[in-house]
């Protein structure tokens with residue numbers, strides 16, 4: 290990471306106008322954290338001088354400074370007296386929009402002393418080093434990657450009970466090499482699995498997409514049928530352009546979003562394809578005409594994702610499953626926790642919940658244009 294880190298430690302590298310670590314502090318504060326303990330080694334004064342006691346951010350920051358060569362296990366052990374009975378451990382080089390409520394619910398349900406966050410890595414974003422069993426516990430952790438069929442990687446955001454740290458031996462120990470094997474052997478290392486990418490300052494090649502992600506260009510995700518156009522009755526489909534009927538205010542909404550700089554992404558269940566009511570070519574034809582009319586009226590559509598599968602095919606993309614939302618997350622490096630997904634039925638709301646999006650439903654009481662104007666106004670704040 291040199292020369293970037295000649296005069297500052299890695300988490301102080303500036304991303305989207307501020308140190309990476311400041312993005313993390315704001316993220317965690319937004320999830321309810323008020324007390325922070327920074328474990329520092331390299332150039333600690335750069336961090337201390339910048340953050341002070343944390344009051345500028347409305348939080349309380351303490352420090353534990355130990356030798357540069359200390360591994361995470363030793364750093365945590367040496368800070369033991371300052372730890373709460375249960376705490377969240379975050380590596381200083383990973384950003385991931387954590388849903389703390391969901392994580393806490395799971396942690397209390399599994400009744401394990403430690404839960405790590407696991408990126409599922411189904412898109413080969415990084416190297417897989419572990420396996421998670423059907424019950425949601427880490428069953429293999431193999432940093433050397435000798436085990437076949439590894440799937441997922443640990444990204445910290447780990448909830449740990451202090452009792453585990455009290456049992457750690459002295460010496461310069463690696464946290465994962467010391468803690469993980471006995472926990473795994475006893476089925477005690479819970480995993481919180483996520484498909485939402487994390488963003489890192491761990492390697493120079495990751496910096497451009499981390500910059501893109503934390504620049505937070507606004508984006509919106511929309512369902513199609515019942516949001517853009519009149520919905521066909523259940524088990525019937527809009528099969529060609531002559532069957533398409535725009536709902537009022539849609540083109541105006543898309544123009545307003547475009548003018549406000551939003552990426553506009555459509556996700557749509559189209560089971561009519563695999564049910565034989567229409568072909569994929571029919572769907573593309575409809576979408577070409579839809580996109581052209583949107584563009585004529587000053588709008589824009591950046592991407593359309595559709596699920597062609599029948600109801601009983603068990604795919605990962607058909608809503609209420611969140612597969613298409615995660616696909617969009619990966620393709621556009623979206624922060625789903627800040628992205629509104631507008632739909633018109635319960636499956637959309639469920640998909641939004643599963644992906645961690647902000648759900649919104651159009652209804653007779655609330656038009657698309659009203660929702661869109663609210664989303665734009667909130668983004669400007």
Ligand SMILES: [Mg+2]
Pocket residue numbers: 512513514515516520632633634
């Ligand atoms: Mg719909």
